[in-house]
Amino acid sequence: MKVGDHMASYEMDKKNLIKVGNEIITLKKLFEVIPVSVVLINRKGEHILDSKVLLDINNSEPHALVRHKVAELSKEDANIIERDFGLFDQNKTVPAHDLAINNKTYKVVVAPLRNDSGYAFAELAVLTDITENKNTEHRLAKLNEQLKQLASRDGLTQLLNWYSYNDICNKMIGLARRENTSFSVMFIDIDHFKKVNDTYGHAAGDTVLREVADCIVENCRKTDIIGRVGGEEIAVYLPQTDCHDAITLAEKIRIYIEKEKFDAEGTLINITVSIGISNDKPYYQTIADIKKDADAAMYMAKSNGRNRIEHL
Template sequence: MQIEKELNMLSMRQILYGKINFIEGEEYRAFQFRFLNILMLAGVVVTSLLLVGVAIGANTIDPLHVVSMSIFLALSLSLWLALRGRPQRFLQLAWVYECVCMCEYISALYMVSADELRVIWFFTNIPGVYILLGQRAGLSITLGTMLGLALGNAYLPQPYSINAMATLLVALFYLGTFFHVYGARSISYFVRMRESNQRLRHLATHDPLTDLLNAGAYYASCDQLIHLAQRNHQNFSVLFVDLDHFKKINDTYGHEAGDHVLKSVTKTIVGVVRHSDAVGRIGGEEFSVFLPDTDLAGALKLAELIRHAVENLMPVVGNQGIRITTSIGVATSNQTGENMAAIQRRADQAMYDAKQLGRNRVSCFTVDG
C-alpha cells in the first residue's frame, strides 16, 4: 500500500514538473522551479473558473477583459508546458510570466472598475516576485507598482479616493519591506545550512589527515563507478598502494613525521592520477585508486608512474630526507556483476605479491589469475 502511494506521488510529480533531477545543494532552486510550475497552473485554474462564471452568467466582466483573461490563460498554459521538465529555462520564463501577470493585473485594474478589490492582485504578486526572482527584482517591482498606482489612479474609470490610495501605497511598501527582509534572512539561513551540511558531509566522507575519501565513502563511490562502467561496457582497474616499512618510519622519526610522509605521498598520488580517477585512504598507510575506462596496460603504466614519483619524493623531516617506496597491486576487470570488494581483494593479493618479490615494485592480478 505504501509503495503504491509513493508510486502515485512520483507519477503526480512527473505530471506537474516533468522528469527533473536537481543535484545536492540545489534545494532552493528546486523549490523555486516547483513553485513557478504550481503558480502557473494555479493561474490557469483560477482564470478558467472566472471564465466559466462569465459563460454561465454568474458574474459580469467587460468583454475586452474577457479577451485579456483568455490570452492570459493561453500564455500561462504555454509557459507551464515550456517550463515543465526544463529547469534551465526557469529564470527566463519566470520573468516572462511576471510580465504576463502584470499585464493581466493592469487590465483588471482598468476594465473591472466595479470590483474595488481588484487591486489585491498587485499585492499577491509581490511575494511571488521575491521568491522567484530575488530581492532586487522584488524591490524594483514593488516600487514600480507603487509608482504606477499613484500616477495611474487619476486615469481609472472610478479612481480610488486619496485616503484609499494612501492606504494601498503604505500597505504595498510594508509588504515589500517585509518580504525584502524576510527573503534576505531566509536565503542567508539556507546558505549557512547548506554550507554547514557540506562541511559535515565532507567530514563524514573524508580522511581528516590526507583529505582523501575515507574507506566507506571510497568503496561506495567505486561501486557507483563500476555500475556505470558495466552499463557502458567499459574496463576498469584498481591500484592498491601500500607504503613499504612505514612502521619503521613512525618508530624512527615519530608519528608527526609519519603524518608528514602520508600527506606528501597523498599529494604525489593525486598529482599523478586523472581527475576522473577516485583515490581513497583505506588504512593507515594503504591507499586505493579506482581507474575507470582503464585496461591492464594503462593501469600498470599509471602504477609505475606513482611508484617512481613516490620513490623520488624524499620528504624532509628535520634536516633529513626520508626515502619512501611503495608496493602496488593492480587488478583489472570487465566482468558483469563484479563489485568493488571482489576486485579490491585481487588488487590486495597483487600488492602482497609485490611485497614478497622484494617491495618497491608493481605486481598485477588478472582475471585469469
C-alpha cells in the same frame, strides 16, 4: 468604464474615504502611515499607491513612483506583473517570489483587487524583508557542504575515506557494466611505514603519508577515484583503463615516489611503495570483489622485495 477604474487612474475622490469612528481618512493617507512595504499597481504596471516603507526601500521621495511604470525600473518585474494579471483572470493564485532591491532580498506576496464583476483592476503587493533569513540559509548551506565534505574525506590526507570511496566506486562499476567499458584498481601501500613511525614518531609518519597521498593525486587523472582505505593504504579506481594502461600509471607513480625526498620531522628520507593491480573481470560486481585481487597483488609485491608492481 468598469467599476474600479477610478482607482486604476488614481483619482482620489470621496469614494476613497474611510471612516474610523468620528475620523475620516483617505486610502492615500492610510498608505502613507502603514508600517509595512506595500504597493498598489494597476494592469498597466503603474504605481498607484506606495507605502512610506516601500519608498524608503527604493530611496524614493513621496509620490516619486506614482504613475511610473514598474518597467522603468525592471523589465523582469514588469513581466511578473503581466503574468500576475494573467493568473488573476484565470482565477488562479499567484505564487510568492523573491525580489532583490538595493542588496536586500524581499518576499513578495500579491493579491488582486477586483470590482463587483470580479475583474482584477489592480494588484496589492506586500514586501517582507527576508535578507537575514536568506543569509542564514546561505550560511547553513555552506556549513552543510563543509560537513558533507568532512564526512566524505579522510581528515589527514583529504582523500576520500573508506566509505565514500567504496560508495563511489560501486556506482562507477555499475556504470562501466552498463556502458561495457573497462576499469582497473591500484592498491598502494607504503613500504616499511612502521619503521618511519618508530624512528621518527607518528607526527612524522602522518607528514609522510600526507605527502605520499599528494604525490599520488599529482600523478593521477582527474577522473580517477582515490581513497585512503587503510592505515597507509591508498586505493585508486581507474575508469576506462585496461591492464596495460594501469601498469603504466602505477610505474609512473612508483618511480615518482622513489625519487622524492620526504620530510620526517626535519630529516629528508626516501620512501618506496608496493602496488598491486587488478583489472576488470566478468565476476567483479562491487569494489570489494576487485579489491581482494588488488590487495593480494600488493602483498605479492611486498613478498617479492617491495618497491615493485604486481598484477592479478
